[in-house]
Amino acid sequence: MILENLPEPPSVLPILIVDDEEIVLVALRDTLLREGYQVVASPHAIHALSVLKQQAFSVVITDQQMPLVTGLEFLAQVRDIQPDATRILITAVLSLSTVIDAINKGEIYRFVVKPWLREELLATVKNAVQRHELMTKNARLQAATQAMNQQLQELNCSLESQVARVAEQNAQLQEFARSQEENLRRSVELCVQTMHTFYPTVGSQARRVASLCQAMAAGCELSPTENQTLEISGHIYDIGLLGVPRQLIKRWQEEPGGLTEPEWALIHQHPILGQELAAFVHHLTAVGPTIRGHHERFDGTGYPDRLRGQDIPWLSRLLAVAVACAESNLEPKLAGAMISQGSGTAFDPEAVRIFVHTAPKAVVPGQQRVVPLADLRPGMVLAEGIYSESGMLLIPDGQRLTATYIDKLLNYNRINPISQSLLVYC
Numbered sequence: 509m510i511l512e513n514l515p516e517p518p519s520v521l522p523i524l525i526v527d528d529e530e531i532v533l534v535a536l537r538d539t540l541l542r543e544g545y546q547v548v549a550s551p552h553a554i555h556a557l558s559v560l561k562q563q564a565f566s567v568v569i570t571d572q573q574m575p576l577v578t579g580l581e582f583l584a585q586v587r588d589i590q591p592d593a594t595r596i597l598i599t600a601v602l603s604l605s606t607v608i609d610a611i612n613k614g615e616i617y618r619f620v621v622k623p624w625l626r627e628e629l630l631a632t633v634k635n636a637v638q639r640h641e642l643m644t645k646n647a648r649l650q651a652a653t654q655a656m657n658q659q660l661q662e663l664n665c666s667l668e669s670q671v672a673r674v675a676e677q678n679a680q681l682q683e684f685a686r687s688q689e690e691n692l693r694r695s696v697e698l699c700v701q702t703m704h705t706f707y708p709t710v711g712s713q714a715r716r717v718a719s720l721c722q723a724m725a726a727g728c729e730l731s732p733t734e735n736q737t738l739e740i741s742g743h744i745y746d747i748g749l750l751g752v753p754r755q756l757i758k759r760w761q762e763e764p765g766g767l768t769e770p771e772w773a774l775i776h777q778h779p780i781l782g783q784e785l786a787a788f789v790h791h792l793t794a795v796g797p798t799i800r801g802h803h804e805r806f807d808g809t810g811y812p813d814r815l816r817g818q819d820i821p822w823l824s825r826l827l828a829v830a831v832a833c834a835e836s837n838l839e840p841k842l843a844g845a846m847i848s849q850g851s852g853t854a855f856d857p858e859a860v861r862i863f864v865h866t867a868p869k870a871v872v873p874g875q876q877r878v879v880p881l882a883d884l885r886p887g888m889v890l891a892e893g894i895y896s897e898s899g900m901l902l903i904p905d906g907q908r909l910t911a912t913y914i915d916k917l918l919n920y921n922r923i924n925p926i927s928q929s930l931l932v933y934c
Contacts (some may be wrong), residue, residue, distance in 0.1 A: 521566035521640070522546035523633070526582065526599070528574045536569065543630060545637075553582045560589045564754030566640040567633060572599035580606070584615050592643055594636035598622060608773060612780065618751060631753050633704075639785075642702060646788030649691060664931060699744040699754045699785075707757055708878055708929045712745050712891065713834050718742035720830035720863075720870050727866035728826075733794070738823050741786075741798040745827060748799070761835075776811045779803055798823040802831055807853045817856075823857040829863045840867065878929045881921055884914050891931040896924060 521562060523540055528551050537549045548563070553574055560568075568586050572579035585593045595615065597607070600622040610616045617639065618632050663677055670677065682761040704711025721742030725735045725751040738754055752774050759766060760775055767775070779898045783796035801824030809814030820828075832854070833843045844864055851860040879888075888909045894917070902920065903913060920926070 520546070520566050520637070520808075522548050523567045523569065523637075524556060524559065524565045524593075525549045526553055526568070526570040526574070526579075527551065528571065532571065534917060539626065539629065540633065545633070553577050556582070557585060557589070560586060560593075563588060565593050567594045567596060567636045569596045569598060569633070572597055580610055583610075586878050592640060592647070594640045596620060596636055598624070603845060603861060604770060604773060608777075611777060625864060628753060629655050634647075635750055635753075637806070638702070638706070642698075642785070645698070646695065650788065652690065664787060695788075696740055696743050699747050702750065703744070703747055706750055707754055708892070710749055710757070712931065714743050714746060715829070716832045716834040717745060720766060720833060721827065723866040723870035724826050724830060724859075724862050727869075728862050734823060737794045737798060738826060740795050741802070741823065741827050744786060744795075745782065745799050745802050745831060746778070746802075747785050748778035748780065750785070751781045752778055776803075780812055794821075794823065797821050798827055800824070802827045804828070806856050810854075820856070825859040826862065829855050829859045833863070833867065843867075857860060879932055881917065881926060881930060884909060884917070884930065886911050886914065888932045894930065895928065896920075896927065897927065902926075 518918075523545050523548065526537045526549075527536065530551065533549050533551055537547050540547050548565070550559060552571070553576060556570075557698040568583065568590070570579040570582050574582070579597050579599065579865065583597060586595055588594060594617045595778075597610070598621075599607075599619060607616070607619050611619075617636060620629055620632055637678070652665060653676070663680065697886045700714055703714060718739060719742075721738045725738050730738065738840070743934060752760075756767075756771055779800045779802060783800040786796040786799050787793075790807045798821055801821050804810035804813065804815045804820045804824060805828075806817055806820070806825070808814055829847055833847055836843050836846055839847060844867060847851055847855060847860055847863055886909055890903060890907050890909065893904045894901055902917065903909075907913070917926070
């Protein structure tokens with residue numbers, strides 16, 4: 509057995525890698541160690557299972573072809589032992605249908621094809637660690653909420669014998685409701701910030717979609733729960749893209765015709781992963797199905813389930829219209845015309861009618877786009893402040909760039925490279 513440990517913050521659990529080929533195991537271990545991860549490496553699946561019963565891990569990475577058990581069989585047992593650990597399969601030869609089936613059943617989170625690209629492997633591992641941390645944080649939040657619910661039940665049981673304390677208990681109930689609402693708001697904001705950090709344009713589009721959903725909800729008769737579900741879905745509808753490599757997202761947005769079938773398979777999975785992640789947000793069970801259905805089409809040619817017409821959840825049909833408008837990057841009138849042309853094919857005609865009626869009333873944040881430092885031009889307005897590696901603010905958000913500002917940034921970058929994505933208003 510090979511065992512290596514490097515100091516890490518207590519909140520970051522180690523990564524377990526399993527491969528019977530010593531050269532592959534060493535290569536994986538050294539690559540992750542250089543990135544600062546804590547690593548436990550084992551050449552035997554049976555031994556790795558015993559380690560899993562004694563130590564918690566954030567990510568488990570395994571090869572498919574191993575003696576005694578396959579990687580998929582091993583990861584199925586990992587799921588039973590540590591269900592929150594993110595599971596990644598490395599394979600050289602494996603049918604796509606088998607991998608997709610494994611992903612759909614929750615047995616694995618992602619798969620990496622041999623020989624892998626270092627950058628893609630590291631991005632996959634980083635996303636896997638972030639997914640584990642997000643699930644862990646939301647699990648703690650859910651546990652806290654359940655504890656508060658239990659406390660409320662105990663208070664209600666003793667209500668008859670505590671008539672003198674009715675006023676105090678009412679105040680406690682109000683505080684509890686406020687706390688739940690605040691927890692919900694923070695959970696949603698955490699999701700949006702996570703998306704924004706992972707891929708800025710996804711985060712900015714989410715805020716635009718949420719604004720359109722708010723306007724549409726106000727223009728049709730939705731219950732308070734439906735209203736809240738649609739608004740939350742508008743904020744986190746693309747959270748499943750956290751499981752897709754950034755470069756693939758960029759190509760999907762800019763040149764979708766160039767995607768391969770395996771790449772489309774990953775894209776088609778993001779509404780499903782979004783539904784799984786949404787299950788950790790508060791108690792609104794309808795958020796997950798609403799997110800899952802936002803890429804379905806009214807004519808049945810969408811994904812991931814090819815639902816048609818009324819089989820698509822109503823809130824998903826409303827969300828689909830808002831998403832299409834926000835992601836079109838068109839002027840409001842042109843976007844409205846594009847949506848109307850899709851009525852009856854891409855979109856529910858009733859959802860289109862509501863959108864056309866309510867969209868002009870929506871207060872939608874300005875469209876944003878990511879630009880390289882070299883492409884900054886005078887007159888551009890920053891949608892997000894620019895910071896140094898140490899966290900010092902270089903230029904605040906909302907600043908209109910001049911040639912002087914740009915020259916200073918370029919000179920600063922030559923000495924202290926600026927790594928963050930630069931967001932400007934379109």
